[in-house]
Amino acid sequence: MSxxxxxxxxxxxxxxxxxxxxxxxxxxxFSIQPGEIYGLVGESGCGKSVTALAALRMVKxxxxxxxxxxRYRGDDLLELSExxxxxxxxxxxxxxxxxxxxxxxxxxxxxxxxxxxxxxxxGLSQKEARAKAVDAFDKVGLPDPETxxxxxxxxxxxxxxxRVMIAMGLSSGADLLIADEPTTALDVTIQAQILKLLTDLxxxxxxxxxxxxxxxxxxxxxxxxxxxxxxxxxxxxxxVEQCLYTRGHPYTDGLLGxxxxxxxxxxxxxxxxxxxxxxxxxxxGCPFHPRCPHVMDVCRGDPPPFYRLGEGRxxxxxxCYLYGEHPVIPPRAPGPTDRPGPPRSTEPxxxx
Amino acid sequence: xxxxxxxxxxxxxxxxILIVFVAGAMFAPVLAPYPEQGRGEPNVAEKFQPPxxxxxxxxxxxxRDVLSRILxxxxxxxxxxxxxxxxxxxxxxxxxxxxxxxxxxxxxxLMRITDVFLSFPPLLLAIALAAAMGASxxxxxxxxxxxxxPWYARLVRAQTLSLRERYFIEAARSIGVSDAKIMAVHVLxxxxxxxxxxxxxxxxxxxxxxxAISFIGLGVQPPTADWGTMINLGRIYFVERPWxxxxxxxxIFLVVxxxxxxxxxxxxxxDPRTRRDRR
Numbered sequence: 001m002s003x004x005x006x007x008x009x010x011x012x013x014x015x016x017x018x019x020x021x022x023x024x025x026x027x028x029x030f031s032i033q034p035g036e037i038y039g040l041v042g043e044s045g046c047g048k049s050v051t052a053l054a055a056l057r058m059v060k061x062x063x064x065x066x067x068x069x070x071r072y073r074g075d076d077l078l079e080l081s082e083x084x085x086x087x088x089x090x091x092x093x094x095x096x097x098x099x100x101x102x103x104x105x106x107x108x109x110x111x112x113x114x115x116x117x118x119x120x121x122x123g124l125s126q127k128e129a130r131a132k133a134v135d136a137f138d139k140v141g142l143p144d145p146e147t148x149x150x151x152x153x154x155x156x157x158x159x160x161x162x163r164v165m166i167a168m169g170l171s172s173g174a175d176l177l178i179a180d181e182p183t184t185a186l187d188v189t190i191q192a193q194i195l196k197l198l199t200d201l202x203x204x205x206x207x208x209x210x211x212x213x214x215x216x217x218x219x220x221x222x223x224x225x226x227x228x229x230x231x232x233x234x235x236x237x238x239x240v241e242q243c244l245y246t247r248g249h250p251y252t253d254g255l256l257g258x259x260x261x262x263x264x265x266x267x268x269x270x271x272x273x274x275x276x277x278x279x280x281x282x283x284x285g286c287p288f289h290p291r292c293p294h295v296m297d298v299c300r301g302d303p304p305p306f307y308r309l310g311e312g313r314x315x316x317x318x319x320c321y322l323y324g325e326h327p328v329i330p331p332r333a334p335g336p337t338d339r340p341g342p343p344r345s346t347e348p349x350x351x352x
Numbered sequence: 353x354x355x356x357x358x359x360x361x362x363x364x365x366x367x368x369i370l371i372v373f374v375a376g377a378m379f380a381p382v383l384a385p386y387p388e389q390g391r392g393e394p395n396v397a398e399k400f401q402p403p404x405x406x407x408x409x410x411x412x413x414x415x416r417d418v419l420s421r422i423l424x425x426x427x428x429x430x431x432x433x434x435x436x437x438x439x440x441x442x443x444x445x446x447x448x449x450x451x452x453x454x455x456x457x458x459x460x461x462l463m464r465i466t467d468v469f470l471s472f473p474p475l476l477l478a479i480a481l482a483a484a485m486g487a488s489x490x491x492x493x494x495x496x497x498x499x500x501x502p503w504y505a506r507l508v509r510a511q512t513l514s515l516r517e518r519y520f521i522e523a524a525r526s527i528g529v530s531d532a533k534i535m536a537v538h539v540l541x542x543x544x545x546x547x548x549x550x551x552x553x554x555x556x557x558x559x560x561x562x563x564a565i566s567f568i569g570l571g572v573q574p575p576t577a578d579w580g581t582m583i584n585l586g587r588i589y590f591v592e593r594p595w596x597x598x599x600x601x602x603x604i605f606l607v608v609x610x611x612x613x614x615x616x617x618x619x620x621x622x623d624p625r626t627r628r629d630r631r
């Protein structure tokens with residue numbers, strides 16, 4: 001495997017508030033290869049968006065990065081001067097947010113805004129920047145890019161606005177796109193188009209993408225590798241097949257179990273007992289142990305290391321003592337009721 | 353925008369009235385039947401002529417043609433109104449943008465200053481300032497502007513506060529665009545609409561305040577024509593010879609009402625929630 005484009009190592013992000021310190025991110029580690037789509041999944045409050053902001057060093061007070069390392073193309077972003085960060089933001093790592101309308105200035109044409117960014121990052125002339133912007137609009141599949149160039153944000157639909165946002169990132173030479181719930185504000189059909197665009201761009205432009213979402217369906221459709229985040233930790237990482245279609249961390253299993261069943265009509269939804277920790281106090285041992293159905297004594301002791309599962313080119317690793325030297329629950333035989341169906345019900349392969 | 357504006361008959365009528373008054377003030381030397389009397393030259397032989405005949409709106413206590421006086425009076429009354437809102441906006445908008453953008457202690461200091469200004473009854477403060485600086489056209493204008501700018505500072509601050517949280521501002525900041533440039537490029541264009549509407553709505557009030565100051569003798573001094581001054585001079589003769597007081601009062605009334613109606617319509621038309629794409 002080549003050198004990763006982004007490497008996050010033992011990242012800690014804290015927020016100070018009146019109640020004390022909120023541990024939003026507690027030792028998150030993952031890496032993204034060039035041209036790879038890495039999905040960071042988890043429920044609200046698991047620290048996935050904060051991780052994205054931290055990768056651009058844009059965590060705002062009262063939050064701060066309490067420790068860890070973020071390497072982008074070999075540079076430790078936490079060590080860079082603010083001036084060099086300016087070039088990285090947008091010029092190296094671009095970010096797309098949930099609500100494209102709030103990301104665009106309503107009083108300028110989208111072309112003008114893209115043009116300004118290109119000129120700032122690449123130092124081109126007005127005319128060259130225009131050509132580059134129109135080219136980028138074309139690449140992201142905007143129809144009639146010349147007309148779009150002269151459109152105001154409110155002329156465009158949500159999907160088109162999101163395409164413009166992606167084009168802004170592309171045109172300034174970014175090779176890593178952080179997409180924070182890029183499709184949440186869009187219709188399902190538009191959502192599919194945007195996800196298709198992301199996978200296309202990965203292929204055509206060799207763009208690496210960090211896709212942050214809570215939608216397991218989106219992950220299954222788009223990502224190469226996945227990290228499942230819980231309470232500021234990555235609890236399971238591997239390929240989409242490994243994480244979503246084989247047994248893994250009890251939390252991942254719980255998430256998949258909570259998906260509505262399309263076959264059995266009227267069945268009660270499965271839930272994960274308990275609620276998400278608020279991050280005010282650090283949970284000793286495994287962060288999931290208070291809610292875990294398979295909790296053991298060892299889970300309350302030291303935090304679990306990652307255990308490698310299965311044999312594959314890509315590591316499938318799970319931070320759970322269940323997969324330690326003495327797995328307590330023996331692997332069960334696959335069956336229709338054994339395990340809730342994955343979001344895409346085809347090819348359920350059990351590796352354990 | 354014009355199409356939506358035209359759909360409101362009140363606004364169109366108001367606009368016509370305003371155009372008549374503004375044109376009348378601008379071209380007063382040409383339009384006034386007795387320009388030299390408009391400028392203040394007395395003609396005592398013809399004093400207290402009732403309206404009609406040679407003098408369409410009659411003559412005042414010094415025999416001056418009231419129509420000419422109204423046209424000339426518009427020059428000072430209207431220009432006080434326009435200059436007051438322009439000066440108020442020039443002071444208030446940047447202060448509001450700075451307060452809203454930086455927040456913290458800068459915001460606190462600036463907003464407490466506006467609180468101090470707003471805690472005075474505006475007319476009283478303007479009168480006090482005008483009295484302290486001496487009665488003249490320029491001092492009236494300065495005095496009224498001083499009571500007006502805090503409203504613009506507050507308006508712009510509120511807008512800036514919500515803009516500051518938008519991603520495009522954060523993005524600009526994150527790639528190292530200077531604060532001054534962000535305010536000029538991203539904040540100001542986004543606050544022009546509410547500021548323009550506020551200016552239109554305020555024009556009427558500013559004219560009224562200017563006229564009030566002139567009325568009590570602290571503003572424009574005779575023999576220069578001004579609607580407020582005319583009402584002041586005419587009120588003594590109001591019972592028997594009401595025409596020249598009424599004409600000046602009516603001029604103020606029509607202009608102020610028109611500005612308010614137009615301001616309301618512009619606010620509705622420019623509201624981004626009702627703005628329609630016409631491509």
